[in-house]
Amino acid sequence: MASRLVPKVNSKQGGSPCKESHVVLLSPVGRIEISGCEMGVHEIKLPKVSLLPAGRAESCEVSQGHEEMPEPLQQCTAWLRAYFCEPGGTERLPVPALHHPLLQRDSFTRQVLWTLLNDVKFGEAVSYQQLAHLAGNRRAARAVGGAMRSNPIPIIIPCHRVIRSSGDSGNYGGGQLLKEWLLSHEKLQKEKLQKEKLQEQLQEELAHP
Template identity: 85%
Template structure:
């Protein structure tokens, strides 16, 4: 089992999204963008310092086309004045849905949500997920707890997934139950199943 010091050193050595957390920062000038995606409208908020939140639509029915890549992924609201983190976010999500092979070449936007600006178990788990669980992969809550250096904290990992403010980019949909069941998801089980199916299909295509 890794000691906490070893885990901290390992975490520090990885590439993680930029986080700006200077004290006494002025209030954010928040911008909002709506991205029309294959799974519906995705609401994105953020400022010049980073993303605040990604809100996913709750799906009541699966979209047409199974989990095929779709060319329909465009900003439909808020395109006039987008700070750099929102531009990077929309480009990243467009690639995720429409050109998955290019996702790895794009920068991950900076994050500027309070949960991701302070040292905590939740932040450590979310960054471990972002760094270690790649496109087309899945891990159990127990496995993610082990990766984060807290082998007995599977239940706490579930709590961390529920408060993830940047879904898809921080891929909490890739965390499933040990039984293989997909488990819960803030935007609904149907969307979680679609995202997992989308990634599996695209990974198989890339491997051909």
């Protein structure tokens, strides 16, 4: 993305408790449970899987909760649909507002998560040490690992893109199999998008020599 993402983090300090809504998204990797309120997305829960589908992601549909979805959950499900089935579309979609205490407190964990969201793009990967350096403390690789384990908004905040310095995928909340699938999905879709852009450029050059 050309522009730097600055997701909105809403807070209701001193206000009334959230009226939480829940949505279930049937994705190519299984049931993804999303919770949130009118202020923002609270949490994304990924499935624990032992077998993932092969090939391209074909569909991604809301199965529960679509009747009363606040705007942040509508944006979240739209973003995830694009991520799985039309990755190029995520560049044109807003990142939903996020409303989780971890993302409201001023902490190194929060800094790491925002840095990951802003600086590590689709189809890329960084090591824990590289991310620590990007977040402002090159010696805090272990703390980065803790931040990844605490991430309440996986996929949107892409902790699956953080790997070990050896190149191994490392641990993941949804399991190593899911992490490897997400990385492979992004690599394949990025290559596809690059080929499509090259073809468009060639067609333009042929049309306007």
